[in-house]
Amino acid sequence: MNLDFSFKKLPPTYITLIVIFIIFIMLLPLLYLLMRVIDVNPEILNIFFSMNYLYIIIRSLLLMVLVSLITLFIALPLAWINVRMVLPLPNVWAVLLSLPLVIPTYVGAFIYSSLLGPKGVLQDLLEVLFGVNKLPDIHGLFGATLVLSLLSFPYLFLILKSSITNLDSTLIESSRLLGYGPTKTFFKVSLPQLRPSIIAGTLFVSLYTLSDFGAVSLMRYNTITWAIYQQYQSIIDRSLISLISLALVFIAVIILFVESRFRSKSKYYKIGTGTSAKHKKTDLGIWKIPVIFLFSSIVFVSLILPLSVLFFWLIRGLLAGESLMFIWVLIYNSLLLSIVTSIATVFFAMCMAIVLVRYNLAINKYLEIISLAGYVLPGVVVAISLVYFGINFFGFIYQTKILLIIACVILAFPVALGNSKAVLLQINPEIEDSAKLLVKNYWSVIIYILIPIMKTGLIMSLAMVFLLTMKELPATLILGPLGFETLATSIWNSASEAYFARAAAPALCMIFLSLLPLILLMKAEGKSEIV
């Protein structure tokens, strides 16, 4: 990897080649969609514009809006109280409220349907106690919204928590001194300052919901991604899939565009230099008990309840003679996929970031837009397009793990790129130049100066990609070589046929495997807050 960041006109050849390769694989899904759309005949168009597909799009949008709003209403108060109010053990609460992040939505979906669904645990219990033998079905919009909200609010919580921590508290104090009480100050000063991160965080949750496949499929809520998957499995003609996918991409691009408009208009960055006073936490007074109750109930429903249900099914399964032998293969496969993907993605992202940050090229703007592909394209679409290219052009890697890893790299690339850019921006080229003047050997500069500075950022990138890939489902389902099962696919296969007991062990394994990177991530984030 080229770490010689001094300003030159063009990046070295090997970096250029790597960037060309990245752009090539990023463009594959888009290329595929466009190629397919050209094939569209009027008949397909008629089907697409039939009410059926319109409803699917509306259903997706409805779910997206509901989940975004609910997560915002959960995450904003929690983050605000966690940072700015006196609460016992604030860091423990922060960790507990972030942990639901490691539970994949399809695991959450099977947990809640096994708990609240017909013939579920709750109904069993109510039947014994009160003779209730029928509960309203939670499948559909309600179930999907519940699962996605409870499992995706931690993303927003983490984003908001860090921006509330970085909020300049003298702004709030100035407003108080100018005669505004705490409530008015919150709405007139704090909230406008938080707006960019509220928008960015909500955007993330919207796109996450839009591209979710696991929860909607298990909750049998027919959305775009679910429709794409069904089409993929049933029909030979793929142009309908492409149309639906394009609709999805179109929605995602509109959301991104609206966000960027908001961002460029706003003037929210910190002005002036100097230290902003440390946060003075407000005492909750009589509200302490209700607030702790609120925090506990959210931790209960989003973390403790799902974990307990998993343990319940695990024990029930073991008692019924489920074997745990197969699990080692699944763990091996999942780890292999996640680790290789993390390293590859971070390596590629670093190369791209070097070009974007250190070279002022005319095409940089387009490179950046293309890099976002994984952000707007759901896993299902990426996977289907790679199947096409695999079959038609790259037969030698079709049905191998390489194609699967490429899909995972495309999907995780935007996250890793954002992080790598931030890391590189931290390294002032002058630091490097001064190091070069002090040490003759450039390798010493890399080992003693650059790697220590970048370490935290690189660990964060690796951990994020690992977490994403560990949970990745649709690409693995579609692209995995025959007989290749990961924890994710095994959970989905068992859960979609309601073998909950069989899904419990892999689900628990996946959650525990995800804990380590999450802890690394939170630690690294804590460090970067101090800097």
Place this chain on the structure above:
Amino acid sequence: MSLVLNCKKISKYFGKYQVIKNLDFQLFSGQILSILGTSGCGKTTLLRLISGLEELDKGEIVINSKTMSSSGFHSPPDKRNIGMVFQNYSLFPHMNVFNNIAFGLKNFNKKDKENRVKEVLEITRLEEFVNRYPQELSGGQQQRVALARTLAPKPTIMLLDEPFSNLDAFTRTAMLADLQKIIRDSKISTILVTHDREEAFATSDYLAVMVNGGIVQFDKPDVVVRSPINIDVATLVLNCGFLEGIINNGVLNTTIGNFSFKTLGLNNTEIGDGKVDVLIKPEDFNLAYDPNGNFKVISIEFRGMYSMVQVQSINHGFLLKFIYNQKEQLWNIGSNVNLIKSNTDPLIVYRRI
């Protein structure tokens, strides 16, 4: 002149650490008070206590004969009508200059609001920037907006926390004069906190020197400079050093000679015999080449009209800066020199505690 602020024996603890210790002082209407102290001495905390951003542990803060803080009572900052300019100015980035300044005028109708904003814009000479956003202004302009925003609601007291620390030297000099005029014109009682002695002297009617959470000396600036009450105050307000001296039968002996002396607040006879610290100010001495001298020349900076000569005490380690404007000099960097008393004023001595 009426009493605006009365701090009665106030104390503040952060955990076990007492940041403000039994502090006592008054501010009268229209006065400008500078609080001088090293960083960490509690001066910012004092401002935050007065403004109500921090709660008091002991004592009482009375503003315009109303108790605002006491050990059991705390009036919130939005009910005190106290203005504060923060070190980082803390302008609202999402509002333009007009809205920043009008922010505190919440009970004004539209017309009055516009008039008042116009008034303070004029005082602070910001008329042309009214539609700009804070990040489109220079440091000095941002500070004037912060000042205008604070002045607009006509606060009872205005607090300034290290107002010049984020400005470059050139802007700082310009703002120092500006600030003084703005405060005088608006007739608002002001407390300015700083660690820079020149800022403290330039702007204030009174000077309070703060050491370790307490006010050690409170007087007019020239009085403090002429008679610093103890070593800490002298170090803060003067370019000076301390030599060890011995008083023997009413005579002060030091390594650079015997001198007449005076003590502050005591008769010379009261101090008795024994070791004292002698305040050495460059104004009282000339430099003379002396191979056996107790001082060494560390640096000579040519400044055009004069040279700035820095010498270090060989025995005590302190540094003194001398202005030297004679053409001939017998010494160079590294030479030993001695100090020769250039006037007949008695030297100030402090009793060892």
